[in-house]
Amino acid sequence: MKRNRFWIALIVFSLMGQIAWVVENMYFNVFIYHMFHATENDIALMVQASAVAATLTTLFIGALSDRLGKRKAFITFGYIAWGVSILLFAALRVDWIEQLFPAAAGKTAKAASIGIALVIAFDCLMTFFGSTANDACFNAWLTDSTDETNRGKAEGVNAMMPLLAILVVFGGTMWAEKDNAAHWTILFLIIGGIVLVTGILGFFLIDEPERRDAPQDGYLRTLFYGFRPRVIRENPDLYLTLLGFTVFGISIQVFMPYLILYYTEALHLDNYVLVMAPAIVLAAVATVLYGRVYDRIGYQKSLVPSLAVLLLGYAVLFLFNGVALVFAGSLLMMCGYLCGMAVFGARIRDCTPDGMAGRFQGLRIIGQVLIPGVIGPEIGKLVLAGAQKVTNDDGTLSFIPNANIFLWAGIVLLPIAVLIAVEAVRAGKASRNA
Secondary structure, eight states, X not given: OHHHHHHHHHHHHHHHHHHHHHIIIIIHHHHHHHHHOOOHHHHHHHHHHHHHHHHHHHHHHHHHHHHHTOOHXXXXXXXXXXHHHXXXXXXXXXXXXXXXXXXXXXXXXXXXXXXXXXXXXHHHHHHHHHIIIIIIIIHHHHHHTOOTTTHHHHHHHHHHHHHHHHHHHXXXXXXXXXXXXXXXXXXXXXXXXXXXXXXXXHHXXXXXXXXXXXXXXXXXXXXXXXXXXXXHHHXXXXXXXXXXXXXXXXXXXXXXXXXXXXXXXXXXXXXXXXXXXXXXHHHHHHHHHHHHHHHHHOHHHHHHHHHHHHXXXXXXXXXXXXXXXXXXXXXXXXXXXXXXXXXXXXXXXXXXXXXXXXXXHHHHXXXXXXXXXXXXXXXXXXXXXXXXXXXXXXXXXXEOOOTHHXXXXXXXXXXXXXXXXXXXXXXXXXXXXX
């Protein structure tokens, strides 16, 4: 029964958490673009600010959860607060902003500017609660609750959740009109309510992992444990994997903030959900199966094929814009992306010292979120600096993303080949010395 409850908790909290992250990572960009005519600079700033908030939160809360030996309380109360913070976005509408800020009444550009600032601020607040609950403590709980025999399987389930979340959100928003403020309000009310209820369910679903001895160091020494030179020297595989994960993440963040806008504004795929849904389902199945492959053949042999598929997907999306080939490229891109996430995630958990999952979550989030979230959108912004502009009804300008984001995402990914070679050399030496 306890084992079944673990898998139920993994599926529920991973899926619901990823639904919230999908809304933030893929739909906040669409929301701020259509409701407030945000520029590529505004979108990049929002992603970067959220990345910094996620990293600082995960560093501090991850170390704190290690010291307290508590994961469940942070997860459950964190999800409840996370849901409440998403509900706040329902109030972000131009007409309501003009009522709250009389100086902006009748001045669309000023109201839009205030709206952009509020979206970025609320995004950081939401990220604080989300990173507390999910990035820091749920991920530490997952590491504590698995071992070398089932980590790949668990990570395969965990890694497919972003795609299932995309499918759920895509399907749940098919009725919505991008320019309809009331539809955005309904979306935020639904997602916020779902995340809040998930937190309440945690009191019944989550079992606290067996308590480890609290770190003997003070809180600050625990906080910066992963940055100590001695710790780095003692765990070279962990830090090389994190470095590879960072390069991988930068590549993803070059295009991801602009992906839906590329489909809808550049390719005019208003029915992009119907194109993407089959790709998402197939990629989700592939990711679950690939987690088992990692358990059987290990890190090196499972990483290279996933990266090759990702690069192939980039190439197809860059070269072609027909619906059938966009579907094929999206499928390859998503398969490579999620399988790569599963491989990196399982490897990081395998290399994390026992009882120290919380304090290492900050390092993971630096590699997965902070550096990619700062550098990736900056590259994307530079790539789109000369993108086509269109004039909106109110006289403001909006940019149209182009396929160059996939070209540069592929270029950014190439240096990871050096890290793979270094890992192969290390593995060869280790096997000879064994």
